[in-house]
Amino acid sequence: xxxxxxxxxxxxxxxxxxxxxxxxxxxxxxxxxxxxxxxxxxxxxxxxxxxxxxxxxxxxxxxxxxxxxxxxxxxxxxxxxxxxxxxxxxxxxxxxxxxxxxxxxxxxxxxxxxxxxxxx
Amino acid sequence: xxxxxxxxxxxxxxxxxxxxxxxxxxxxxxxxxxxxxxxxxxxxxxxxxxxxxxxxxxxxxxxxxxxxxxxxxxxxxxxxxxxxxxxxxxxxxxxxxxxxxxxxxxxxxxxxxxxxxxxxxxxxxxxxxxxxxxxxxxxxxxxxxxxxxxxxxxxxxxxxxxxxxxxxxxxxxxxxxxxxxxxxxxxxxxxxxxxxxxxxxxxxxxxxxxxxxxxxxxxxxxxxxxxxxxxxxxxxxxxxxxxxxxxxxxxxxxxxxxxxxxxxxxxxxxxxxxxxxxxxxxxxxxxxxxxxxxxxxxxxxxxxxx
Numbered sequence: 384x385x386x387x388x389x390x391x392x393x394x395x396x397x398x399x400x401x402x403x404x405x406x407x408x409x410x411x412x413x414x415x416x417x418x419x420x421x422x423x424x425x426x427x428x429x430x431x432x433x434x435x436x437x438x439x440x441x442x443x444x445x446x447x448x449x450x451x452x453x454x455x456x457x458x459x460x461x462x463x464x465x466x467x468x469x470x471x472x473x474x475x476x477x478x479x480x481x482x483x484x485x486x487x488x489x490x491x492x493x494x495x496x497x498x499x500x501x502x503x
Numbered sequence: 504x505x506x507x508x509x510x511x512x513x514x515x516x517x518x519x520x521x522x523x524x525x526x527x528x529x530x531x532x533x534x535x536x537x538x539x540x541x542x543x544x545x546x547x548x549x550x551x552x553x554x555x556x557x558x559x560x561x562x563x564x565x566x567x568x569x570x571x572x573x574x575x576x577x578x579x580x581x582x583x584x585x586x587x588x589x590x591x592x593x594x595x596x597x598x599x600x601x602x603x604x605x606x607x608x609x610x611x612x613x614x615x616x617x618x619x620x621x622x623x624x625x626x627x628x629x630x631x632x633x634x635x636x637x638x639x640x641x642x643x644x645x646x647x648x649x650x651x652x653x654x655x656x657x658x659x660x661x662x663x664x665x666x667x668x669x670x671x672x673x674x675x676x677x678x679x680x681x682x683x684x685x686x687x688x689x690x691x692x693x694x695x696x697x698x699x700x701x702x703x704x705x706x707x708x709x710x711x712x713x714x715x716x717x718x719x720x721x722x723x724x725x726x727x728x729x730x731x732x733x734x735x736x737x738x739x740x741x742x743x744x745x746x747x748x749x750x751x752x753x754x755x756x757x758x759x760x761x762x763x764x765x766x767x768x769x770x771x772x773x774x775x776x777x778x779x780x781x782x783x784x785x786x787x788x789x790x791x792x793x794x795x796x797x798x799x800x801x802x803x804x805x806x807x808x809x
Contacts, residue, residue: 462755466715469753470708473746478753480780485755486722494755 386411390422394495396488398430408444415448419457426495427452430488432463442477449482458498459483462491535648539631540588546630551580554626563618566609575602579660583623587652592659599663607668616664620657627653684710686717692724693794694756695787699732707743711750718756725794726751729787731762741776748781757797758782761790 384407389396395418397411419427429445431437449459460483464472472478485491543550555576558564564572579602586595603616631649635642684706687695696714718726728747733740748758759782763771784790795802 461753464753466712466719466750466754469715469750470711472753473749478749484753486719490722490724490755 386414388414388418390418390424391492393424393499394426394428394492395419395422395424396428396430398432400433402434402436403441405440405444408441412444412448412451416451416455419452419455425457425499427457427459428488428491428495429459429461430463430491431461431468432465432487435465435468437464437468437472437477439475439477442472442479446479446482458495460485460491460494463487535645536587536590536652539645539649540584542631542634543584543587543627547580547584550626550630551576553630554580554623557622557626558619561618561622563615563622564611566611567606575606579623583656586656586659587649590652592655595656596659596663599660600667603664603667607664607671613661613665613668617657617661620660624653624657680706680709684713686713688721688723689727689791690795690798690800692722692798693727693791694718694721694723694725695727695729695791697729697732697787700734702733702736702740702743704739704743707740707747711743711747714747715750715754718751718754723756725757725759725797727759727761727787727790727794729762729790730760730767731764731787733762733767736767736770738774738776741771741774745776745781757794759784759790759793761785761787 384401384403386397386399386403386407389398395415397415399411403411415427415429418424427448429448431445434441445461449461452459461479462485464484483494485494551573555569555573558572558576559569567575578598582595582598586592606616628646628649631642631645635645679700685697687697689695694714694717696710696717698710702710714726714728717723728744730736730744736744744760748760751758761784763783782793784793792802
């Protein structure tokens, strides 16, 4: 299932709407990396609100996406991780280190805006 | 129940009958028991007083005064005789539970209750000795009828007491568990989670779940976890704490841990748990101030602001 990537100002928003296969995740990664430069975006938000399971491959891919997008000159925020998913993830040792996270889409946008507005 | 108690005795009597010379007609156990009950009824006042005297003498039930002891002794005595008479223990069981409910909050200990019941058993047995001292065979048979019932009564009361205690302990544990993890909002988007007492895996899990729910519900950005009230920490607990912090971060909230005591700080460094990624501040006040800075609040005295 393809993940729609929407352009919103200087940011890209990818909303995952259902459980994804590994191939779908890799496809999302490629698509985001292409679009981020094509759209001259400064930030990417990946919304995982509707995911109720996060396995090791998914969390590793999300981490890779964040690192690769950083190399392409933009910032990534993962938003909408469910409390149960977060709890299961830390128990499995999937910590998404060095990746910015936010409660939901609104928070993610606020986070990116604040980041680019402040000169620091 | 009466049958269960009396049957072995009647069989015993049956055996005795075979060997006996038939000097005296042997009464069945039920008649012996009713004779026993009649004796206890007749001597109710003295035996009860004797028992209450022995309780005071042994310095039991210091939490209660003389009148209370006597009143309780009376009702226990009557219930005791009733149980001997009917051979049913339900009423006694219910009474024991009711009694325990009343006396446990006053600090009566298990050993006291057991001792008191055994005292009554002793007092009654002595009165039987006194009554039947002339006729040893009869005394023997009376005791045969008395002992199993008395043991059973003592057992019922003691077990009832312990069960009641355990029920109270369970209830309290439940209550403590529910009370023990409050997630409080201090300011818009700022939560505090004071942890007091021992953290076991069960509680750690509950704590994390409650905090994550709180973060989502209050849309919190910063959480201050205060562990001033945690006396000791081992590797398991420290890892639970790290997990809580990580899980909160996945929901986009920053966690500040405050109130690590010197002992806990040493333990954590010694066992090598990686708390490097955790924000720690000395005390709760410092933690809240830091959180306010992160949220962009500035608290100034009223005079200065105006």
